[in-house]
Every structure is written in structure tokens, then in C-alpha cells.
Amino acid sequence: MTQKQDFTSTIISNRKLTANFYEMELEAKRIVFNAGEFFQISVPGHTLRRPFAPSFSDRNSFRFTYQLVGEGTEDLSKLLPGTKLQVIAPLGHGFTLPPKNSTAILIGGGCGTPSLALLASRLQAENITTYTIIGARSSCSVLERETLSRYSNKLIITTDDGSEGLHGNSVEGLKSLLKEITATDTELRIFACGPVPMLKGLSTLAKNKGIKAELSFEERMACGFGACMGCVIKLVCPDNPEGYIYKRVCHDGPVFDSREIYW
Numbered sequence: 001m002t003q004k005q006d007f008t009s010t011i012i013s014n015r016k017l018t019a020n021f022y023e024m025e026l027e028a029k030r031i032v033f034n035a036g037e038f039f040q041i042s043v044p045g046h047t048l049r050r051p052f053a054p055s056f057s058d059r060n061s062f063r064f065t066y067q068l069v070g071e072g073t074e075d076l077s078k079l080l081p082g083t084k085l086q087v088i089a090p091l092g093h094g095f096t097l098p099p100k101n102s103t104a105i106l107i108g109g110g111c112g113t114p115s116l117a118l119l120a121s122r123l124q125a126e127n128i129t130t131y132t133i134i135g136a137r138s139s140c141s142v143l144e145r146e147t148l149s150r151y152s153n154k155l156i157i158t159t160d161d162g163s164e165g166l167h168g169n170s171v172e173g174l175k176s177l178l179k180e181i182t183a184t185d186t187e188l189r190i191f192a193c194g195p196v197p198m199l200k201g202l203s204t205l206a207k208n209k210g211i212k213a214e215l216s217f218e219e220r221m222a223c224g225f226g227a228c229m230g231c232v233i234k235l236v237c238p239d240n241p242e243g244y245i246y247k248r249v250c251h252d253g254p255v256f257d258s259r260e261i262y263w
């Protein structure tokens, strides 16, 4: 596991992407982490840090996308380059890189999409065939279109309102893609990040098709490192009379094998 660090970082840029999504780039020297792991970042004037999964990183900086969902992210969006923030990183468990001869299917929904851009870049570096599905409400809210297109053998966009790509959700997109690639002789692996209903739909389809899927959950987090129990989800546990146990998304996830989830 990568060593966790608590460091001060300077904002390089903070720009608006769409009506309610922003992207921030922060300075960070040589931070090593797996795609899907997350960072806890301070917001001046707020006690709790906020969790964000990077969409890009190199030897000098990292970027993440965030949605305006409350006072904390509203205040974050007003910060100017040069502002210093406290960062704890990396946290949690990320995605597992699949074997070389496998085929990866990445599926992102809403603000879960950007973190898959980092995974896509790492899969390309490993020469792993990658198909990507982006699910969005409409064409104007599709995130990381260019990056995911560049790193994918094929990009499918689905929109709820039919304004771009396939009219429907990302589960429909996956059904459509699987019809095209059933002839493949490589092992398929699904990697997804997005809202829980989307993850549940993908999990059911993956189970029916016998495809291994890793799902990244976006629970609200307080402490971010396992102390407050504010981010629990249910995992299957046949030994318990209830059939499940609680696990912390920040500590035991945020990425879980779909077969572990008690829906």
C-alpha cells in the first residue's frame, strides 16, 4: 500500500467546466497512488475536508473534478490560483489493474466519470483494450469526453434526454456494447463509478453475464480514514444472521467487487 501523506499544496488552476462542475489542479510532487484512491482536501472556513478522486496526475500536480453540491464546494469554486490547501493522500483502496490479455469496460455516471480518466490512462499504458461508456443527463453534462476518447478503443455516450449518443442510461449502453464484443476471446472486466442506482443496475447485468465488476462508491465522508463510521455500506456476509455486515467506504473501499455488495 502507498504511504499516506499530509501536505500543503498550492492551487495551480480552478476552472468551470459546465454549469455545475469545476476542475481544480493542485501542485503535488511525486505522489504515487492507484486509480480510484482518493484525496481529502481542505476548504478554507470549513472544518471537514472533502474527498475527491483525481482524474489526472504527473510528477508535479494532480487534477480533480468536483460538482457544486453545497456550501463547501461553492466556496472551493471561488478559490484562486496560489491559494494553499491541506491534502491527505492517498486514501482507500482503488481499482485493480486487470491481466494484460483482458478487455476493460469503463463506465462512468455523472461526477463519477472523471476518476475513470486516470484509470483509462493507466490501462492504455499497459496496452489493455479499453471500451468506455459515459452516462450523462444531457450532452452538455458529458465529462472527460476528449480524454476518455483518447485512451479508449471505443467511447459510447448515453444521455437521459437523447441529446447525444444512445438515448438511455449507461446500463443500456453496456447491453449494447456487450452485443458487439461477445466474440472476444479475452476476459472482460468492468470498472464503474457513479450513482448507486447505476452501480446496482450494472452489478445485476455483470452478474447475469458472468463478468467481474469493480464498483467505486461515492458516499458522503466526514473523517475519510475510518474513524467516524459515517460512510458505511452493506456487504454480503452469509455467517451473519442478517446476511450482511457494514463496511466503511473510505477505509475498505471506495472500490468493491460487485459480488460483495448487499443490495
Ligand code: FES
Pocket (backbone or CB within 6 Å): 220, 221, 222, 223, 224, 225, 226, 227, 228, 229, 230, 231, 232, 248, 249, 250, 251
Ligand atoms: Fe469516517 Fe468513513 S468517513 S469512517
